[in-house]
Amino acid sequence: MGQRYDAFHRRSIDDRAGFWAEQAKLIDWHKPFGQVLDYSRPPFARWFVGGQTNLCHNAIDRHLAAQADKPALIYVSTETGDEHVYTFAELHREVVTMAAILVSQGVGRGDRVLIYMPMVPQAVFAMLACARIGAIHSVVFGGFASNSLAARIDDATPKVIVSADAGSRAGKPIAYKPLLDEAIRIARHNPASVVMVNRGLVPMELVAGRDLDYETLRAKHRDADVPVVWLESNEISYTLYTSGTTGQPKGVQRDVGGYAVALAASMRHIYCGNAGETYFSTSDIGWVVGHSYIVYGPLIAGMATILYEGTPIRPDAGILWKLVEKYRVSLMFSAPTAIRVLKKQDPTLLTKYDTSSLRSLFLAGEPLDEPTARWITEGLGRPVIDNYWQTETGWPILALANGVEQMSTRFGSPGVPMYGYDLQLLHEQTGEEVGVNEKGVVAIVPPLPPGCMQTVWGDDERFVETYFTTIPGKMVYSTFDWGIRDPDGYYFILGRTDDVINVAGHRLGTREIEESVSHHAAVAECAVIGVADSLKGQVAMAFVVLKDAGAATNPADATRLEREMMSLVDRQLGAVARPAKVHFVAALPKTRSGKVLRRAIQAVCEHRDPGDLTTIEDAAALDGVRTAVVRADG
Ligand code: ATP
Numbered sequence: 001m002g003q004r005y006d007a008f009h010r011r012s013i014d015d016r017a018g019f020w021a022e023q024a025k026l027i028d029w030h031k032p033f034g035q036v037l038d039y040s041r042p043p044f045a046r047w048f049v050g051g052q053t054n055l056c057h058n059a060i061d062r063h064l065a066a067q068a069d070k071p072a073l074i075y076v077s078t079e080t081g082d083e084h085v086y087t088f089a090e091l092h093r094e095v096v097t098m099a100a101i102l103v104s105q106g107v108g109r110g111d112r113v114l115i116y117m118p119m120v121p122q123a124v125f126a127m128l129a130c131a132r133i134g135a136i137h138s139v140v141f142g143g144f145a146s147n148s149l150a151a152r153i154d155d156a157t158p159k160v161i162v163s164a165d166a167g168s169r170a171g172k173p174i175a176y177k178p179l180l181d182e183a184i185r186i187a188r189h190n191p192a193s194v195v196m197v198n199r200g201l202v203p204m205e206l207v208a209g210r211d212l213d214y215e216t217l218r219a220k221h222r223d224a225d226v227p228v229v230w231l232e233s234n235e236i237s238y239t240l241y242t243s244g245t246t247g248q249p250k251g252v253q254r255d256v257g258g259y260a261v262a263l264a265a266s267m268r269h270i271y272c273g274n275a276g277e278t279y280f281s282t283s284d285i286g287w288v289v290g291h292s293y294i295v296y297g298p299l300i301a302g303m304a305t306i307l308y309e310g311t312p313i314r315p316d317a318g319i320l321w322k323l324v325e326k327y328r329v330s331l332m333f334s335a336p337t338a339i340r341v342l343k344k345q346d347p348t349l350l351t352k353y354d355t356s357s358l359r360s361l362f363l364a365g366e367p368l369d370e371p372t373a374r375w376i377t378e379g380l381g382r383p384v385i386d387n388y389w390q391t392e393t394g395w396p397i398l399a400l401a402n403g404v405e406q407m408s409t410r411f412g413s414p415g416v417p418m419y420g421y422d423l424q425l426l427h428e429q430t431g432e433e434v435g436v437n438e439k440g441v442v443a444i445v446p447p448l449p450p451g452c453m454q455t456v457w458g459d460d461e462r463f464v465e466t467y468f469t470t471i472p473g474k475m476v477y478s479t480f481d482w483g484i485r486d487p488d489g490y491y492f493i494l495g496r497t498d499d500v501i502n503v504a505g506h507r508l509g510t511r512e513i514e515e516s517v518s519h520h521a522a523v524a525e526c527a528v529i530g531v532a533d534s535l536k537g538q539v540a541m542a543f544v545v546l547k548d549a550g551a552a553t554n555p556a557d558a559t560r561l562e563r564e565m566m567s568l569v570d571r572q573l574g575a576v577a578r579p580a581k582v583h584f585v586a587a588l589p590k591t592r593s594g595k596v597l598r599r600a601i602q603a604v605c606e607h608r609d610p611g612d613l614t615t616i617e618d619a620a621a622l623d624g625v626r627t628a629v630v631r632a633d634g
């Protein structure tokens with residue numbers, strides 16, 4: 001670790017109050033806080049107690065003096081062809097109008113507003129409008145169908161729902177309204193009103209007495225004045241669910257002041273963004289990256305943020321870089337899954353556009369395998385910075401704080417513990433800290449830093465039970481991920497604690513096997529899971545998506561590729577880790593946030609019911625796995 005950063009990090013742990021009081025200067029406070037941290041009820045941490053602030057004020061209003069006419073929200077849809085730049089003044093106007101609409105529907109401080117929206121500017125207006133008036137937003141990813149939506153309606157019990165007629169994917173409209181109507185029908189809770197944005201993509205009917213047309217309301221409230229509601233730092237800003245990769249999604253609840261400070265600090269120390277520059281995150285507002293680094297983080301830093309509706313490969317695989325060129329993007333944030341998609345496309349598109357404005361590309365959400373990291377780093381000629389975090393934490397746990405001290409990236413590693421996180425690698429059974437190069441559970445010694453979840457929405461007990469009781473003898477926060485630390489302090493994430501398989505008594509991380517298989521030049525992406533085996537307990541099974549889908553259609557080619565991949569694993573990890581079979585599939589089943597659903601693949605391999613699949617992106621991918629398994633069995 002760099003010396004300067006090391007000292008910075010140490011101070012953040014040894015002198016929490018002093019450290020965070022300093023960071024708190026990065027945002028505006030209406031009333032100063034009396035106490036930096038109240039940790040009288042572990043593991044619940046309360047930050048900046050007594051201070052009053054507001055996320056919307058920090059994201060918009062405070063920039064009006066210097067940047068009213070500078071771009072704030074840049075909307076680009078390659079689905080509809082819409083493209084619109086909102087300045088800070090214009091964004092302010094739209095947000096205040098939306099706030100007036102919500103207030104007119106009886107929404108006040110502490111009330112919930114559920115946002116079920118595609119990537120349209122009104123979704124961002126609605127989030128910021130809630131923040132402005134102290135309402136709690138709960139954004140539900142637009143791809144979820146009625147049942148998932150109904151469960152979230154019942155959990156959040158919103159007074160108002162904001163939605164739209166349809167989303168669009170790869171040029172095809174996806175109607176939202178029928179899904180929403182059905183969800184409200186299934187749900188026990190009924191919202192008082194539903195504000196509908198009509199994009200004109202599909203016909204829709206408004207339910208009399210419940211549904212309202214956004215444009216009509218907007219015209220009515222165009223000149224409204226809705227002042228910011230000053231909130232105590234620990235009031236609730238929003239709730240948001242985890243991706244559901246490992247099972248039941250958890251309702252993460254976040255505060256106001258701690259979150260604002262954490263984001264402002266991360267924009268300075270980790271992302272190194274400056275007011276007036278442009279930030280481009282390809283995530284979705286339905287995920288935590290969308291909350292922290294499409295909406296709040298960049299705007300708090302006074303940056304313009306791009307809201308992009310579309311895929312990375314339409315109209316062609318150069319679209320992201322074309323936008324970088326057009327809007328002179330300084331910082332970009334995406335996910336490894338998007339890069340692996342690009343890897344299967346024409347590589348010349350990577351260099352076709354002028355991307356010289358770009359300083360770094362940040363990737364997060366799942367493991368960034370070394371070959372993909374190399375490919376994109378070399379292709380772009382810019383630092384590619386992996387960062388590791390969770391919906392629960394709201395901002396990076398592991399990354400590089402280049403704003404504090406420039407540190408070199410290390411392929412395969414998301415970097416070092418970020419300031420504020422007292423990170424430990426613990427032995428899963430003894431709870432003792434493991435040594436250098438030894439594998440342990442990544443754990444955070446509480447209190448969690450500002451910005452992290454306050455609790456599980458409406459369920460303090462579940463918060464403690466889920467996160468703080470799994471390591472024997474210690475009340476520490478478990479990330480449920482395996483990690484290892486090298487002698488220089490760089491961490492490597494070895495997969496989830498439930499992704500470990502046991503082959504004839506050897507415990508193996510599926511992530512390590514995946515990494516090894518990925519080194520084969522023909523592989524675009526791969527998933528390895530453990531399958532029950534009467535002889536060995538479990539065996540590894542690999543599912544591989546090839547860069548060139550045609551490369552394994554001939555059985556002889558498939559066999560050759562399988563052998564090559566097996567011997568790669570033999571050489572790198574030993575024969576015990578060798579997959580019993582390599583299946584070639586067209587796609588991997590993933591959550592809608594792009595994470596591989598290993599538990600579903602495993603269930604299919606073991607001929608079990610895959611269970612709750614509400615978060616799956618493409619059910620056909622799981623059918624493909626099933627077909628491959630049946631073919632191999634037969
Ligand atoms: P659930 O908790 O509901 O099962 P989830 O864990 O997929 O869903 P998220 O909060 O979206 O929900 O994802 C966080 C997880 O994603 C981390 O715990 C880790 O497993 C993985 N992850 C995120 N970033 C990285 C990264 N840079 N490298 C490796 N893994 C990562």
Ligand code: MG
Pocket residue numbers: 242246390
């Ligand atoms: Mg998780």
